[in-house]
Amino acid sequence: MKVLVIGSGSREHALVLALSRDPQVDAVIAAPGNPGIAAIAHTEAVDASDASAVTALAERLDVDLVVVGPEAPLVAGVADALREASFPVFGPSAEAAHLEGSKAFAKEIMEAAGVPTARTVVAYTTDEAAAAIDDFGAPYVVKADGLAAGKGVVVTTDRQAALDHAHSCLEVSDRVVIEDYLDGPEVSLFVLCDGSRTVPLAPAQDFKRIGDGDTGPNTGGMGAYSPLPWAPAGMVDDIVSTVSQPVVDEMARRGTPFTGLLYCGLALTSKGLRVVEFNVRFGDPETQSVLARLRTPLGQTLLAAAEGRLDEVGDLDWDPRTAVTVVMAAGGYPDSPRTGDVIRGLETADALEAISVLHAGTRSAEATVTDEAALDLDAAGEVVTAGGRVLSVVALGADLDEARARAYAAVDEISWDGEQHRNDIAEAAAAGRIALSPIYASPETGPASADSGAPESAALAVSATPDDSTAQATSPSPDASTAPVLPGWTHVYSGKVRDLYIPAEAADVASADRLLMVASDRISAYDWVLDTEIPDKGRVLTGLSLWWFDQLSEVIGNHVISTDVPEAVRGRGLIVRNLTMIPVEAVARGYLTGSGLADYRATGSVCGVQLPAGLTEADRLEPAIFTPATKAALGDHDENVSFDEVTEIVGAETAAAVRDLTLDIYSRAEAIARERGIVLADTKFEFGTLPDGTIVLADEVLTPDSSRFWDAAGYAPGQAQESFDKQFVRDWLTTESGWDRSSDTPPPALPAEVVERTRARYIEAFEILTGETFPA
Numbered sequence: 194m195k196v197l198v199i200g201s202g203s204r205e206h207a208l209v210l211a212l213s214r215d216p217q218v219d220a221v222i223a224a225p226g227n228p229g230i231a232a233i234a235h236t237e238a239v240d241a242s243d244a245s246a247v248t249a250l251a252e253r254l255d256v257d258l259v260v261v262g263p264e265a266p267l268v269a270g271v272a273d274a275l276r277e278a279s280f281p282v283f284g285p286s287a288e289a290a291h292l293e294g295s296k297a298f299a300k301e302i303m304e305a306a307g308v309p310t311a312r313t314v315v316a317y318t319t320d321e322a323a324a325a326i327d328d329f330g331a332p333y334v335v336k337a338d339g340l341a342a343g344k345g346v347v348v349t350t351d352r353q354a355a356l357d358h359a360h361s362c363l364e365v366s367d368r369v370v371i372e373d374y375l376d377g378p379e380v381s382l383f384v385l386c387d388g389s390r391t392v393p394l395a396p397a398q399d400f401k402r403i404g405d406g407d408t409g410p411n412t413g414g415m416g417a418y419s420p421l422p423w424a425p426a427g428m429v430d431d432i433v434s435t436v437s438q439p440v441v442d443e444m445a446r447r448g449t450p451f452t453g454l455l456y457c458g459l460a461l462t463s464k465g466l467r468v469v470e471f472n473v474r475f476g477d478p479e480t481q482s483v484l485a486r487l488r489t490p491l492g493q494t495l496l497a498a499a500e501g502r503l504d505e506v507g508d509l510d511w512d513p514r515t516a517v518t519v520v521m522a523a524g525g526y527p528d529s530p531r532t533g534d535v536i537r538g539l540e541t542a543d544a545l546e547a548i549s550v551l552h553a554g555t556r557s558a559e560a561t562v563t564d565e566a567a568l569d570l571d572a573a574g575e576v577v578t579a580g581g582r583v584l585s586v587v588a589l590g591a592d593l594d595e596a597r598a599r600a601y602a603a604v605d606e607i608s609w610d611g612e613q614h615r616n617d618i619a620e621a622a623a624a625g626r627i628a629l630s631p632i633y634a635s636p637e638t639g640p641a642s643a644d645s646g647a648p649e650s651a652a653l654a655v656s657a658t659p660d661d662s663t664a665q666a667t668s669p670s671p672d673a674s675t676a677p678v679l680p681g682w683t684h685v686y687s688g689k690v691r692d693l694y695i696p697a698e699a700a701d702v703a704s705a706d707r708l709l710m711v712a713s714d715r716i717s718a719y720d721w722v723l724d725t726e727i728p729d730k731g732r733v734l735t736g737l738s739l740w741w742f743d744q745l746s747e748v749i750g751n752h753v754i755s756t757d758v759p760e761a762v763r764g765r766g767l768i769v770r771n772l773t774m775i776p777v778e779a780v781a782r783g784y785l786t787g788s789g790l791a792d793y794r795a796t797g798s799v800c801g802v803q804l805p806a807g808l809t810e811a812d813r814l815e816p817a818i819f820t821p822a823t824k825a826a827l828g829d830h831d832e833n834v835s836f837d838e839v840t841e842i843v844g845a846e847t848a849a850a851v852r853d854l855t856l857d858i859y860s861r862a863e864a865i866a867r868e869r870g871i872v873l874a875d876t877k878f879e880f881g882t883l884p885d886g887t888i889v890l891a892d893e894v895l896t897p898d899s900s901r902f903w904d905a906a907g908y909a910p911g912q913a914q915e916s917f918d919k920q921f922v923r924d925w926l927t928t929e930s931g932w933d934r935s936s937d938t939p940p941p942a943l944p945a946e947v948v949e950r951t952r953a954r955y956i957e958a959f960e961i962l963t964g965e966t967f968p969a
Contacts, residue, residue, distance in 0.1 A: 195220045196492055197251055199241050199271065200262025201227050203520075203585035204477040206551040208260060208491075209234050211484040215492035224250055228576050229552025242266045244274035251280050258283065258496045261453075264474050268294040272453070281499035285453040285473050289444055292451070293473040296338050296370045303468060306439035307937075310468040312373040322359035325371035326352065330678075336370040336470075337362045346401075346411055348374070375460040375467050376685065378627050380421065381479045382429065382457045384437040385494065387503040388450035391437050392494075393429050395419050395486060395511055397479040398622070403527060405617045406700070412527045413582055416618030418517045418593065419482040423627040425461070432457060436468055452499060463630040463686045481551055481585045482516035514547075514589045517596040517619050519604050523554065524611020526581040530554070534578045534609040542606040547589040547599055550607070554580020578609055593623035626703045630686065679759045682709050689717045690734070690898065702771070707754055711766040712893070716951070718922050719934055725943040727919075731765035733955045733967070734896045739767075740963050741895040744865055748858055751890040752881060764968075772881025772891055777839055778822035779851050781859035784874040785812045786901065786914070789820070800833045809911045811874075811903075817859050819852045850888055851880055862895055869962050871917065872908050876900035897958050917958035921951045 194217050198208050205223055209230050212221045224247070226236030239250050242265050251259055259275050261267055261284035270287035284290075291298045297315045302308075311334070314325035326333050333355035335347045347358040362369040383394040397419035403409035436457050444451040456472035484491070488510040497506050523530035535558065543550045556579040586603045590596030597619055604614060621627055676684045682694035685702055692711045699705035712731035716723050742751040758766035782789050782799060785808050789799040798804055800820035808814075822833050823842065840848040855878055866873040877899050879892040893899055902917035925947045926932055932940050943951075956967045 194218050194257045194492055194496065195222070195254065197254060197256040197259045198223045198226075198262060199239075199247060199259065199266055201225050201230075201241070201553075202262065202477055203551040203553040203582070204475050204480045205262040206230050206553070207481045207484045207549075207585075207587075208262060208475065210549065210551075211487060211491040212260075215490035217490060218492040222254055222256070227552040228555050228557050229550070242269045242271065244269060244271045247271050248274045248278050248280075251275060252278065256280065258492065258499060260284065260495055262474060264290070264293050264472065267453075267473055281496060283453055283495040283499045285451050286449065288449040289451045289453075290473045292440075292444075292455075292471045296336050296470065297368060299471050300370070302440060302443055306443040308436050308439055308468055309466055311375050314371045315368050316359065316363075316371055317368050319356070319360050319363060322363070322369055322371060323356055326355050326359065329371060329373050332374040334372040334374050335359050335362070336372065338366050338368050338370055348411075375462050375469060377460050377462040377630060378423075379469060380424070380428070380432075380459045380461060381417070381476055382432050382437075382459065383475060383479070383483060384433065384455045384457060385498045385503060385506075386437070386441050386451050386453060386455050387498045387501045388452045389441065389445055389501070390503040391433055391441055391455070392498075392503050392506055392509070393433050393437070394483050394509065396421050396424060396429060396432075397476075397483050398619075399476065399479050400615060400618055403522075403613075403615075405615050410527055412522070414476070414478045415520045415522070415582075415615045416518050417479040417482045418515065418596070418619040418622065419479065419486060420511075420515065421622070422515075422593065423622060423625075423629065425629065428461075431466060432459060435466065440471070452501070461629060463688065477553075477582075478518045478520050478585050481518040481549075481587045485516040485518075485549065485587050485589060486512040486514065488512055512589065514591060515593050515596045516587060516589050517593065517600045518585050518587045519600045519614055519618050520582050521584040521586065521604060521607060521612055521614045522582050523578045523580065523609075524613060526613065530578075530581040531611055532578050532580065534611060536576045536578060536583070536607065536609045538607040539576060542586065542603040545599065545603050545606070548603045549587040550603065551585040551587060552576075552583075553585065554578060554583045583609075583612075593619050597623055626701075628702050676711075676713075677761050679709070679761060682759070689722050690715055690731075705771050708769050708771050709758060709762075709766055710769050710892075711758075711762045713765070716919055716922060718919060718926055718940065721940050723922070723940055723943060725948060727948060727952050727955065729952055729967070730955055733959050734893050734898060735765050735767060736967075737896045737959055737962065738893045741862065742890065745858055745861060745890070745894075748861055749854060749890050750887065751894075752892075769891070770881075770883065770889075772883065772889065774891065775843055775847060775851060775880045775882065775888070776823060777843060777848075777851055777880070779855040779878040779880060780820045780822060780875065781817050781855050781878070782820055782875040783814055783817040783859060783863055784872065784901075784903075785814060786810060786874055789875070801835050811908070811910045811912065811914050813910070817856055817863070819855050821851075847888075854878075854880065854888065858890075866895075866902070866962060867905060869964065870905045871958070871961055872903040872905050872914070874901040874903055874914070897955055902958055917954055917961075919951055921947050921954065 196212050196218055198205050206229050209221050209223055212218050221234045222237060223230045223234055224237040224239040230236055237250055239246050259280050259282045261272055267284050267290040268287060272282045272284040273286050275282045300313050303310045316322035316325050331350040333349055335355050335358045349355055359369045381397045381399055385392040397417050398421055399414045399417040401411045401414060403412050437455055441451050453473060454475050456476045458469040460467050460469050494506055497503055525531045539550055542548060555576045558575045558577045586600050588596045588600035590599050676687050676692040679694060681697050683697050684694050686693040690713055692713060694709035695702055695705040712734040714726035714728055714730045716727045742753060752769040752772055753767055754770060755768040785793060790810055792799050793804055802818045821839050863873045876895055880888050881891040882888055897918040903914040907915060926940055930941050959967050
């Protein structure tokens with residue numbers, strides 16, 4: 194098989210290397226290629242975006258497959274011309290390439306396909322852009338609608354900078370895209386497509402900004418690594434099922450089937466998986482890391498995609514090693530890169546173990562150096578800089594540490610005047626500092642803190658009653674932009690009820706020693722956050738938690754540092770320690786009800802705990818039972834697990850401590866509540882550890898959101914009990930509102946009567962338990 198690769202960058206160099214490893218590929222030709230590619234393959238001069246010239250070249254070479262690397266030729270219709278000339282092409286048509294050519298079109302496709310993405314406004318004037326920017330609030334995300342080589346996006350907290358970028362975009366286009374900011378780590382996933390089927394490659398993560406610590410302007414990419422040791426279990430399958438396959442199906446439905454590489458740029462946000470952008474070609478520099486690990490013959494696989502035969506491709510084979518890519522850029526990049534500087538050390542670096550030096554912005558000195566003084570430096574025959582991103586240094590290693598060490602050792606061998614590169618590619622991942630929202634934790638991986646070594650805040654633990662999970666990644670979550678702006682604090686996360694902040698001076702959650710946890714008045718039901726809030730709910734949750742922490746202080750400590758919070762959230766906010774969370778939902782059940790009752794009726798047990806025969810609804814369980822749960826994979830509900838499974842996750846000693854503490858705290862709290870006229874049927878606790886390993890209580894504790902409270906005066910076994918919680922909301926939604934719980938339609942707004950009765954019920958629980966009048 195003879196393969197023609199169109200393009201001249203590091204991505205194409207990586208493609209040529211991978212294709213030449215395929216035993217069925219006899220020859221690889223790159224057009225126009227670069228000096229690095231020319232050392233391993235034949236190159237041909239051609240204008241990559243000239244469809245007729247590329248087609249004529251393919252005909253003259255009589256190639257069996259054409260792989261189009263860059264986006265510009267695809268948008269220009271090069272793939273269409275090649276297909277019309279009967280060449281198999283790996284690359285989408287111009288119409289399909291519109292997915293990258295217009296972000297507004299991509300948003301249209303995502304909406305039609307039901308793909309999760311950021312809330313978006315397409316603005317056509319500067320006034321519309323300004324209104325959208327003000328509506329979304331900081332951080333501002335402003336994107337050029339068309340192609341911008343990865344540099345058309347500005348993410349900033351500076352409103353004027355956002356407006357300036359929007360204005361500059363509108364000077365060259367009729368529209369600009371304004372988006373909601375997406376938190377959480379980003380993931381790049383390449384998906385091979387044949388028009389109807391999809392096959393994913395290994396995920397990667399890239400680094401867009403020019404400077405260490407993600408500082409400075411965006412670039413085309415300064416480095417990447419693959420695989421992702423912190424990725425949630427099942428992530429790739431979830432991306433395929435919720436993003437790439439629906440998009441391919443929608444494109445086929447429209448009569449513009451997508452054949453080629455769909456690049457899915459994603460964020461694992463606190464609200465769930467969200468698409469940041471689509472590209473229609475291999476991404477640079479992720480391609481360099483991903484293809485360095487691919488063992489499956491690339492030529493045969495891309496030909497199968499081009500010919501609509503991806504169903505014949507089995508599971509891809511991957512090198513188990515880790516790949517790290519460091520991009521070396523010219524001085525002045527990305528604004529005004531300087532060119533013509535002699536590059537030294539290429540051969541030395543390329544000869545190092547497990548290293549590939551891939552060219553991008555380079556050219557041979559013979560063709561460019563005309564200054565006699567420069568020739569005195571023995572530049573003739575050397576390679577000089579000819580663009581912004583000059584080289585990609587790719588290293589393979591047993592793990593991230595080894596791959597990083599090898600990559601940077603090779604980088605140190607290469608030099609030219611003004612050279613610049615980042616020194617922190619994959620550093621955070623290697624150090625275990627990638628922090629994920631708890632919704633991505635699973636029994637297989639544990640939470641982000643357990644896997645990565647990064648401290649996970651107690652405030653990040655999303656509360657759930659035993660029968661009302663609030664951590665489903667696919668259900669709608671609150672808009673983070675509604676979180677109040679607080680002096681001295683930076684908002685980093687919004688759960689269904691709580692908003693989380695770190696000190697303004699902290700770089701991220703992992704490095705913060707304390708956190709500000711704010712309970713909102715939001716209310717959720719059936720995995721939806723309702724548009725209607727319950728006034729004073731946040732104050733009830735915070736006040737009750739503080740009261741209970743005090744009642745339980747002889748049994749266990751807690752994460753609270755101070756209630757001295759900004760005035761805007763006084764009564765709803767707590768400054769808390771940043772704990773390392775224990776990845777277990779510690780549920781205690783003292784009465785038979787809810788899903789426990791259903792489980793008992795079906796099996797005679799609750800979550801695997803065998804119970805006596807003949808029990809009825811609301812019967813007291815003596816003793817109370819420990820029925821733990823743990824976070825599910827992306828898109829699933831929390832999962833009940835056995836005590837043995839908890840032991841496997843956290844170890845025997847911690848498992849026993851969590852079980853014993855849960856039952857001890859429940860016993861103490863149940864007695865206190867009963868004395869005050871409330872039956873504590875069941876509850877859920879969150880535990881975390883201090884730096885010295887001491888286990889303490891975290892999150893909220895023993896509130897109507899995390900517990901099931903019944904009125905002791907009306908308690909009667911054998912029937913359903915009246916609850917001090919959001920039962921009014923649930924009842925109205927299911928019996929009076931007309932809302933279909935099984936649909937994808939959000940619940941309607943709550944009527945004033947339901948709001949007031951629910952508020953009154955929360956306050957009543959507070960006053961009965963504490964014996965205090967709820968403060969006005």
